[in-house]
Amino acid sequence: MGGPRKLVVSWFARLYLRWKQKRSGSSDALLSLLPEKALVPLQREGLDPVPELGRLREREPVSELPLPFGVRGWLVTGYDETKAVLGATHAFSSDFTNLVGAAGITADQNPGGLGFTDPPAHTRLRKLLTPEFTGHRLRRLGPRIEAIVAEQLDEMAALARAGEPVDLVQTFALPIPSLTICELLGVPYADRADFQRLSTTRFDFLGGVGGSLGAISESMTYLSDLVKKQRAEPGDGLLGMLVKEHGDDVSDHELTGLADGLLTGGLETTASMLALGAIILLQQPEHRDALRTDDAAVDPFVEELLRYLTVVQVAFPRFAREEVTVGGMRIAPGDLVLCSLSGANRSGAADAELDRFDPTRPARPHLAFGHGIHRCVGAELARMELRAAYPALVRRFPDIRLATAVDELAYRKLSFVFGIDALPVEVG
Structure with a gap:
């Protein structure tokens, strides 16, 4: 990797590690290093991507991304084009080795998991996990998810x-995925309060980088110890099942x-969905009423919500392995490609319609x-968590409403995972 390209890659490496450390807020100076065009997919107006993203997609669904030092990058905003990039494993790499040497990153800092591996290593790890996420295996979690929701x-x-304030983020959106991950991994009941504290604190940017870094270190130590205990006495959770079925392999x-990948990928994303989806319910009473009275309305509501919100705004950058043409543009080996998932999910023959939340329209992939x-x-x-949580919320609290004006809600300004850090509500 040459010097100029290494400098640019270091930005994305540092941004990712910062996201692992804390949620990216408007004060994150690293984001200011990126060109303005690269910031567009990370910005929102309320719940919607900024209009410039749609205009850019309409003009050029694959457009050159100006980067310093002569490094060539691409921003992909079209649905078909994004799908083509993410599906072309042979042409694009996500491997952690692309980042080694950038921003002082070393090979031993590889966080593991699936996100930073290419085949064949990725194929092997995915094959280990996939059976644990089949419908049959997950159904055993259904009753516990419902109980967790009821407890919150x-x-x-x-x-x-x-007479105390109710913050839907702290009492609903964060605890539900945190405690569900406890169930999934097989965290002992005695440890769950502490695990929940660790898992939520690591994403708390309000506590500062030092506090979140300490929580990351502590939670990684906990997960490592949990793995050792499961190795010695395998339980019925995911870690225990993997030990039972694969042993020393x-x-x-x-x-x-x-385990850390599941925590990182499954906590903040689901928490953001639960909080932001609740805002839509609070603003659109017709959907709130439908969820309260009609079980058949739940699935289409959740799928439309996933598309409309797209809380993971961009996929982690891909690096071209070979020359490939996407959307009529020639991408050369070594080029950096950034895919806007929020842009792609608003892309279609009737883009204006897709800017509107409508769970009654025919389902769209x-x-x-x-x-x-x-x-x-x-x-x-x-999906199981969202399907359980939303109907239970509006059925338990049919008169739930915002405790602040809509225009006073403080959404994240620039973030890989779009969200909100406080959502005050009145429940009666």
Whole structure:
């Protein structure tokens, strides 16, 4: 990797590691290093991508991304074009070795898991995990997810009775995926309160980088110890099942990386969906009423919400292995490609219609979970959480409403994972 390209790659490497450390807020100076065009997919106006993203997609669904030092990059905003890039494993690489040497990153900093591996290593790890995320295996989690949701609704009701403020992020959106991951991994009940604290603190940018880094270190130590305990006495959770079925064919380091990947990929994304989806419910009473009275309305509501919100705004950059043409543009070996998932999910023959939330329109395939070999392995688990949480929320609290003006909600200004960090509500 040449010097100029290494400098540019270092930006994305540092941005990713910063995202692992804390949620990217408007104060994140690293984002200011990127050209303005690269910031467009990370920006929103309310719940919607900024209009410039749609205009850019209409003009050039694959457009050159100006980067310093003569490095060539591409921004992909069209649906078909994004799908083509994410599906072309032979032509594009996501391997961690692309980042080694950039921003002082070393090979031993590889976080493990699926996101930063190419075949054949990725194929092997994915094959280990996929059976644990089949509908049959996940159904055992259904009753516990419903119980977790009910417990959080009880907590919200208790706060309201005590006259205390209810923050839907802290009492609903974050605890549900955190405790579900506990169930999935097989975290002992005695450890769950502490695990929930660790898993949420690591994403808390309000506590500062130092606090979140400490939480990351502590949670990684916990996950490593949990893997060792599961190795000695395998339980019925995912880690125990992997140990039972694969034994020494999967290392403790690999298991820790997979567990951390599930925590990183499954907590903040689902929490953001739960919070932002609740805003739509609070603003659009017809959908709130439909979820409260009609079970058949739940699935289309969740799928449209996934498409409309697309909380993971961009896929992690791909690096071209070979010359390839996408959207009529020739991408050369070594070029950096950034795919806008939020742009792609608003792309179609009637783009204006796709800028409107409408769960009654015919279902449309979306890229909210990505595409290809790196498509989110926990997609169905996330759907289960959303399908359980939204109807329960509006059925328990039919008069739930915002406790602040809509225009006072503080969405994240620039972020890989779009979200909101506080959502005050009144439940009665």
